[in-house]
């Protein structure tokens with residue numbers, strides 16, 4: 449048996465070169481809660497609390513030292529107030545994506561009749577599941593090329609008690625111009641596709657680069673808007689007239705994205721910044 453407080457000190461000593469003190473404490477408290485059911489408050493009230501099975505938290509410390517994100521160590525994270533399982537096959541949902549979800553919910557919360565939503569590149573399912581949870585009139589579909597990501601997304605739909613129809617497909621595959629028949633076009637298409645150019649790799653943190661799936665992150669330098677162009681093209685056949693297209697975007701390509709949406713005859717185009725004042729999302733209405 450060892451005092452949990454001592455383990456907290458070990459975390460600080462071993463990780464101080466890699467993370468700020470507050471973040472290390474956050475890691476420690478998340479792990480203490482997940483592995484031993486001991487909350488931050490309990491530890492504050494009973495500072496001499498002891499634990500058995502020390503290896504489990506020391507293993508996690510080892511992984512943190514190797515740069516593994518805490519979300520993958522715990523196997524879960526929170527997104528839009530909901531719990532999501534994550535593993536190495538899915539991107540860890542980001543706070544900026546919560547802002548995109550929020551934007552869509554604000555636009556459709558008063559919708560009185562059923563409407564159809566498609567999330568392209570669903571990964572953990574964070575966008576699709578959050579929309580299904582918060583927009584009861586939405587019939588949500590979610591597509592990904594990765595079978596392993598879809599398995600995780602399905603689990604997340606079950607975990608959060610929502611219905612999402614999952615589709616395994618490659619959006620870049622030119623054969624499927626029409627996913628649905630004309631009578632079943634979508635009212636909303638949303639996507640947070642891979643948008644990091646290979647040239648931006650050098651700017652990225654090692655823990656992202658070495659742990660998160662590259663299929664979820666990267667696009668060729670030669671054609672950084674490849675996914676966006678393909679999805680605009682796809683929208684011509686699969687989005688209803690006046691249907692809305694929402695994208696999360698690369699902060700450096702906001703103006704290129706406006707031009708792209710104009711080229712595809714979208715109207716009411718709106719570019720929106722995230723809380724860090726970076727161009728992060730765009731929407732357009734199909735005409």
Ligand SMILES: C[S@@+](CC[C@H](N)C(=O)[O-])C[C@H]1O[C@@H](n2cnc3c(N)ncnc32)[C@H](O)[C@@H]1O
Pocket residue numbers: 538539540541542545568569570571572573574575591592593594597617618619620640641642643663664665
């Ligand atoms: C940036 S991640 C977004 C994941 C999730 N929607 C989110 O916001 O956290 C991009 C997703 O697109 C998927 N993807 C990559 N290439 C694809 C393709 N050609 N067709 C369909 N999905 C693709 C990846 O598997 C990954 O899950």
